[in-house]
Amino acid sequence: MDTNALAYSGRAPDPARQAALVRRWGWWYQAELRLWSMKAYWSSIIGTALLTPLLYVVAMGIGLGSLVDATSGGIDGVPYLVFVAPGLLVSTVVMSATNETSYPVMAGFKWGRQYFARATTAASPAQVAIGELLAVGLRLLGEALVFWLVLVVMGAVEPTWSWLMVPVAALAGMAFGTPLAAYAATLEDEGPEFASIQRFVVMPMFLFAGTFYPLTTMPIYLQWIGWISPMWHGTQLARLFGFGLPLGGWEIVGHLAFLLALVGLGGWLAVRNFGRRLAR
Amino acid sequence: MPVIEASELTKTYGELHAVDAISFEVTPGESFGLLGPNGAGKSTTMRMIGGTTLRTSGTLLVNGLDPEVRGPEVRANLGVVPQQDNLDVELRARDNLIMYGRYFGLPYSYLRPRADDLLEFAQLTEKSNEKVDNLSGGMKRRLTIARALVNEPRILLLDEPTTGLDPQARHILWDRLFRLKEQGVTLIVTTHFMDEAEQLCDRLIVMDHGRIVAEGSPADLIRRYSTREVLEVRFGSDRNAALVDRLRSFADRIEPLPDRVLLYADDGERTLEAVRKDGLVPLTSLVRRSSLEDVFLRLTGRSLID
Ligand SMILES: Nc1ncnc2c1ncn2[C@@H]1O[C@H](COP(=O)(O)OP(=O)(O)OP(=O)(O)O)[C@@H](O)[C@H]1O
Numbered sequence A: 001m002d003t004n005a006l007a008y009s010g011r012a013p014d015p016a017r018q019a020a021l022v023r024r025w026g027w028w029y030q031a032e033l034r035l036w037s038m039k040a041y042w043s044s045i046i047g048t049a050l051l052t053p054l055l056y057v058v059a060m061g062i063g064l065g066s067l068v069d070a071t072s073g074g075i076d077g078v079p080y081l082v083f084v085a086p087g088l089l090v091s092t093v094v095m096s097a098t099n100e101t102s103y104p105v106m107a108g109f110k111w112g113r114q115y116f117a118r119a120t121t122a123a124s125p126a127q128v129a130i131g132e133l134l135a136v137g138l139r140l141l142g143e144a145l146v147f148w149l150v151l152v153v154m155g156a157v158e159p160t161w162s163w164l165m166v167p168v169a170a171l172a173g174m175a176f177g178t179p180l181a182a183y184a185a186t187l188e189d190e191g192p193e194f195a196s197i198q199r200f201v202v203m204p205m206f207l208f209a210g211t212f213y214p215l216t217t218m219p220i221y222l223q224w225i226g227w228i229s230p231m232w233h234g235t236q237l238a239r240l241f242g243f244g245l246p247l248g249g250w251e252i253v254g255h256l257a258f259l260l261a262l263v264g265l266g267g268w269l270a271v272r273n274f275g276r277r278l279a280r
Numbered sequence B: 001m002p003v004i005e006a007s008e009l010t011k012t013y014g015e016l017h018a019v020d021a022i023s024f025e026v027t028p029g030e031s032f033g034l035l036g037p038n039g040a041g042k043s044t045t046m047r048m049i050g051g052t053t054l055r056t057s058g059t060l061l062v063n064g065l066d067p068e069v070r071g072p073e074v075r076a077n078l079g080v081v082p083q084q085d086n087l088d089v090e091l092r093a094r095d096n097l098i099m100y101g102r103y104f105g106l107p108y109s110y111l112r113p114r115a116d117d118l119l120e121f122a123q124l125t126e127k128s129n130e131k132v133d134n135l136s137g138g139m140k141r142r143l144t145i146a147r148a149l150v151n152e153p154r155i156l157l158l159d160e161p162t163t164g165l166d167p168q169a170r171h172i173l174w175d176r177l178f179r180l181k182e183q184g185v186t187l188i189v190t191t192h193f194m195d196e197a198e199q200l201c202d203r204l205i206v207m208d209h210g211r212i213v214a215e216g217s218p219a220d221l222i223r224r225y226s227t228r229e230v231l232e233v234r235f236g237s238d239r240n241a242a243l244v245d246r247l248r249s250f251a252d253r254i255e256p257l258p259d260r261v262l263l264y265a266d267d268g269e270r271t272l273e274a275v276r277k278d279g280l281v282p283l284t285s286l287v288r289r290s291s292l293e294d295v296f297l298r299l300t301g302r303s304l305i306d
């Protein structure tokens, strides 16, 4: 082989140009890599996105739904399937976000140590954090889109406005995922943390935050679980777009602001924690 | 202008002075070594050069830039081989090179042929579509080294590059690195293999407990801190220690180790003869040339590899 070309082929951009490109696009290279590595389980992402709504719709909509509809004539003036579909979409996406921002982030620091490899390139730790979160966000959008299409096909939502549930679900997912990624970046060792989060945060959120019935059916001393959980705020917005749940203007702003604030805070913490871990 | 200028470079972890006010310069095209035992501070120094460990105090310039401030600009000139491999084990060998190159802003049209060249360099062409998980330890190491070359760096940081390589692969790597150096690439190598340091380094610093204990070319250091030859004698582990005082008169310097005694002298054979004449018959004996190992023993009282 030509070892001269090994040191200098004359084809690579000079280092100053490399650095300038990376300062601008480094975050995208990380997103690109993460999306590329998801290729390995793309089919399972799509499969889950197709299958979950099918199972839910049959069990909740047709099974449980016929019972609810027969006894009370639906919830919020719509059949139970239509009521529950937006919540199922949002909670499924939030759970995917949990998976994508817990173990994979820890693995990048602890097992494969790939984040440390990124740190030796021209990219910065902040760009690595942002790219990673962006890739997760895009993956959640994709999953939400497939889920929504199934709902449309099953007649659980009207297509006109309900497509807005897709970005809402991804936003809710990121509102939980970004703080979790920030937290995962601080863990030095694998402990019971993620299992506890699953058990004591995600599950209660799924069961008590108004996914299966309006939050207001709960006694007031349990409603706070909904108020602080991204799932409930996302579900309320998704219901607005799914079947026109009557929400006041301030309620809409409140739900959106809550989710955006969490994404902002989580993103900021993730950038900070990745930075601390990769350059210390 | 030196490519690397470190002055009073310090890194502390709590109470521990991992790197303790070291100063050195590396000139362009030089092959510069950091030699020292475990925990000497070699890797910490390397990481500070790449800006991935923040220094506690002192100044450090790489190509005239502070790596903590101008990280992307500094690292665009660097190829980094970390002590611990951190390949993307889920990806194939070739994709590892391509995706790593993306982080230098390099386009796929450049990276695809480059990856093939580098796989050939690392003798991994046959494994190019293999998942990294399925490569042997030595193959992973070679891939990590190839990866560091993807952006055509002018400075290569090699932290114990040949750990895990078989002797043949080590020699091939030394040869390849030497050719890179001939083309003007600056090499910075840490190692605790003295033969590697002697083969690869024009100049080196010997580190211990975060400090520089000696600096010079390998030959220079051996001349300064050791005799030309060394006589190694073994009397059996229970007798070695007892005989040290009697042996002392035969050599310039004597170094008792648990399993053998080293006698430093310019003529090893003559020393051995004198020892025998005195009625001491070692179980085994060996005369060899002094190496950096001896320099290290002299400077720190400890063996390089423990
Ligand atoms: N992140 C860290 N936190 C705390 N202590 C550290 C950290 N990194 C290194 N050290 C300590 O700093 C000292 C120098 O470590 P370093 O890895 O630089 O040594 P080294 O010369 O590369 O050793 P080796 O030959 O074993 O690779 C050691 O005592 C080590 O325990």
Ligand SMILES: [Mg+2]
Binding pocket: B042, B043, B044, B083, B159
């Ligand atoms: Mg080291």
